[in-house]
Each structure stands twice: as C-alpha cells, then as structure tokens.
Amino acid sequence: MKIESVKTVYFSPTRTTKAVVEGILRGLGPVGVETLDVTRPDARVEPLRTTDRDLLIVGVPVYRGRVPALLNGWLHAISAQDAPAVPVVVYGNRIYGDALIELGDILTGCGCRPIAGAACIGEHSFSSDEMPIAGGRPDAADLYHIEAFGRRIREKLDAAPSADRISVPTLPGCRQYQETPQVPAEDFIAVSDACTQCGICAEVCPVSAIDPEESSLTDAGVCITCCACIKSCPEHARSIMPGRVKDMSLHLYTLCGERKEPEFFL
Numbered sequence: 001m002k003i004e005s006v007k008t009v010y011f012s013p014t015r016t017t018k019a020v021v022e023g024i025l026r027g028l029g030p031v032g033v034e035t036l037d038v039t040r041p042d043a044r045v046e047p048l049r050t051t052d053r054d055l056l057i058v059g060v061p062v063y064r065g066r067v068p069a070l071l072n073g074w075l076h077a078i079s080a081q082d083a084p085a086v087p088v089v090v091y092g093n094r095i096y097g098d099a100l101i102e103l104g105d106i107l108t109g110c111g112c113r114p115i116a117g118a119a120c121i122g123e124h125s126f127s128s129d130e131m132p133i134a135g136g137r138p139d140a141a142d143l144y145h146i147e148a149f150g151r152r153i154r155e156k157l158d159a160a161p162s163a164d165r166i167s168v169p170t171l172p173g174c175r176q177y178q179e180t181p182q183v184p185a186e187d188f189i190a191v192s193d194a195c196t197q198c199g200i201c202a203e204v205c206p207v208s209a210i211d212p213e214e215s216s217l218t219d220a221g222v223c224i225t226c227c228a229c230i231k232s233c234p235e236h237a238r239s240i241m242p243g244r245v246k247d248m249s250l251h252l253y254t255l256c257g258e259r260k261e262p263e264f265f266l
C-alpha cells in the first residue's frame with residue numbers, strides 16, 4: 001500500500017525520543033511529514049485525527065516502566081480510522097517494562113493498527129557529566145539500526161495490498177501493566193548564581209512548573225522530574241541537588257552501566 005504521508009507525534013522533554021523518531025523518518029525515505037511535538041502543554045489541547053492513508057509514528061519516553069501518565073488523556077483521544085501506526089518507546093538503559101505494549105494498546109484502542117514497534121535507548125533524564133547514564137544515546141550505532149527499522153517499515157507497507165492486511169507484531173510486556181508507585185513531590189533542582197533569568201527553563205517545561213519571572217521557583221507538586229530545564233539551561237545553572245533524585249541517579253549510574261541495545265518488532 002502507498003501511504004500519502006507520515007504523521008509523527010512525540011513527547012520529548014530532553015529530546016532523545018525526538019532523535020529516535022527522526023531517525024525512523026530518515027529510514028522511511030522521501031514522504032510528506034507532519035510533525036506534532038506534544039511536549040509543551042499548549043500542544044496537547046486539540047486531539048489528533050488521522051486516517052488509513054497516513055502512517056502514524058508515536059514516540060514517548062518510558063517513565064517508571066510505563067507510558068508517562070500525563071499523556072494518557074491526550075493519547076486516548078486520538079481518532080484514527082485504521083491508520084497503520086508505530087509505537088516507539090525510549091528508555092534510559094534500565095528497563096522499558098510494559099511501556100511498549102501499553103502504547104500499542106492505547107493506539108489500538110484509538111483505531112490504529114500497530115504494524116511495528118520499537119524500544120530504543122536514550123540518555124537518561126537523570127544523567128549528568130559526573131554520573132553519565134546512557135550518555136549521548138541514541139548514538140551513531142543506535143541510529144544506524146533505527147534508520148534500518150524505518151526502511152523495513154517502508155518495505156512492509158509497500159508489500160501490503162491494504163492497511164487492513166498488514167500483520168501486527170506481538171509487543172513485549174504484560175497486559176496487567178506494572179503499578180507505578182506514587183513518589184512524594186520533591187524540590188530537587190539547585191539553581192546557581194550563573195542563572196541569568198533568561199526564561200528558557202520555563203519555556204521548555206512540559207507542565208509549566210517553573211515561574212517564568214523567577215526561574216528558581218519550581219512547583220514541586222507539578223514537576224514531573226523530566227530534567228528538561230536542567231538539560232536546556234545555556235548557563236548550566238541548574239543541577240540535581242542532594243536528595244531522592246540524586247540518590248536515584250547514583251543508583252542508576254552504578255547499576256545500569258551495561259549497554260542495552262534497541263529492539264524492533266515487525
């Protein structure tokens with residue numbers, strides 16, 4: 001079947017999911033592309049509509065082995081009339097748990113046909129220069145495989161007579177999705193004197209938790225600890241202060257050093 005265009009959707013506070021989705025697109029080859037970056041709250045207002053003439057690629061990071069809870073409402077509201085879809089999850093070299101099967105199930109529930117899926121590795125949100133966790137990923141080796149995956153999706157589409165005849169792979173995970181424990185809110189970001197109040201941190205925050213007039217004020221009850229503000233600060237003025245999140249980074253740095261490889265399902 002010939003697809004008319006590709007719609008890509010991603011939520012990507014620290015841009016690794018975006019890099020993975022863009023790699024898949026490069027592998028797909030020339031095709032019209034419509035991109036919807038739903039990282040900022042104002043992009044998650046209107047629901048997405050699509051049809052069986054478009055391929056839909058949806059990328060999300062893994063949060064505690066699951067699809068980030070804040071996306072549930074928007075993702076479930078997608079309206080897709082038999083659109084072939086590719087769920088993609090990106091995780092920080094620990095585990096991706098039930099996130100891929102969950103994202104596949106959400107898309108199926110919206111009327112999509114998940115014809116392929118991927119679990120790739122991105123630099124962990126809590127990674128830092130002192131304690132790198134999957135630092136710099138997706139790297140060149142990852143992107144080589146990710147682009148090849150894009151080519152295989154194109155071949156699969158080209159070989160199918162129609163959208164409803166394309167096979168649907170089994171995605172790994174358990175349908176009794178793992179519980180995500182409630183973690184107490186914690187103000188974990190230190191802001192140094194290097195801060196110039198440029199406001200970039202408030203602009204990139206996916207939940208508008210930072211006061212745009214006073215960058216050192218973060219609403220800990222709203223913050224999702226995605227670290228977009230830390231990684232986007234041009235002055236490197238923001239860092240993780242000692243506490244639960246810092247302990248978690250040390251734990252991940254110590255225990256999740258062994259390189260995991262991307263997995264593709266077709």
Ligand SMILES: Cc1cc2nc3c(=O)[nH]c(=O)nc-3n(C[C@H](O)[C@H](O)[C@H](O)COP(=O)(O)O)c2cc1C
Pocket residue numbers: 011012013014015016017018060061062063064065066090091092093094095096121122123124125126224225226227
């Ligand atoms: C709250 C939170 C929970 C996370 N949970 C996991 C996890 O369960 N397993 C894992 O390997 N990485 C986990 N990560 C790391 C992210 O999945 C990973 O860094 C991803 O590449 C971030 O995507 P982004 O760059 O598009 O924001 C978590 C990150 C955050 C902020």
